[in-house]
Amino acid sequence: MYRIGLRVNGVQVITEVRGRDRLIDLLRKVGVMSVKEGCSTGDCGSCNVLVNGELVNSCLMLAVQARGSDILTLEGLGTEDKPHRLQLAFMEFAASQCGYCIPGIIITAKYLLAKNPNPTEEEIRRMLTANICRCGGYTRIVEAIKTATASGDG
């Protein structure tokens, strides 16, 4: 077992992990349940999180590789009382169907907006190749992200 420290949504976490544990295993162990396991091979993006601001499949990164990092998941984005504007836009457009892929998609969208505050539809769709929505609800997802980009920064 390895004892590692990292910041999850601004909170310092110190925990023990096995060498073979992945970042997703660690996150779910400490109660971050928005991070979903889908394909486990880096195709579906349901486990996407930001590690030091970089978009990462948490099922492909070993937990020990994330030592000392700053992790952002959906839980760190907004609260029920004060949702992030991406979350508001997703509600407005009813962009979530079964919802399994949505945490990963919102994190991908958050990453896109940090990189490119005014993306075109083509740029949004290019970035969303990192995520798969099994319900096929892409149209509303893209609409929601487009609306969120028009309504502020960050």
Place this chain on the structure above:
Amino acid sequence: MMKRGKIRPRDVIDLSGVSGLRYMRRGDGFFMIGSRTTVKDLVESQLFNHRYAAIKNLCRYFGVEPTRTMATVGGNLASGGERDLPQIFEALDAKVRLLSTAGERMVGALECKPDPGELIVEAIMPELGLRTQTWFSKFEKRAANGIGVVTTAVFLKLSQDGIVEDVRIVLNRVVGKSPGRLYRVEQWLKGRMIDGDALNNVATILEYDINPASDFRASSEFRKHISKVLVGRALLECVKRIQGDHCV
């Protein structure tokens, strides 16, 4: 591979903390790219100008954003299966430096198979000069993030009059499942103009020279056909870009 139990390593050494291997430098007419450089670093680097379209195109063809964030130059050079960087580096005439306690050696990008105890240090490639261009493209069965059915990397240098002075063409499957150069096509093209007739001849030589393996993604015949199309398009794209290049 580890998760599916296909490989069961006794120990794994994590190199992600070795920041000394993550660099891109330029000097004495060469680029040096450290093995820990990520594909995202490579794609977004300002170091490579418009002649390095082959590298820039990775942002479209190499996995998706999280893949490019995690994948490294050394990892792609060392791993098995369909890979993009060895082909692009071969087209760019890169050599790979391998280091072990026994010493170091330089190998071609397509021959980079480290022995146990060897570490990939960097890829070294000559800077591209005037009237040159590179291109990389992939035919995949999905809109994105697919595994390439056919991929090709091309380097082209033209004279002032549009005559081919130098060319390197790499395909993902030349014989069986092995990537390789199209030496006969390259040889034939040197000293010629790239026009419709030349491209027809390229297709004929290519048809004769390659024998890609069939698998569940595509038959040998289909791969052959797509190879002809992609190589032809890549050459034309390079010509178009060299002709439109006002830096020359």
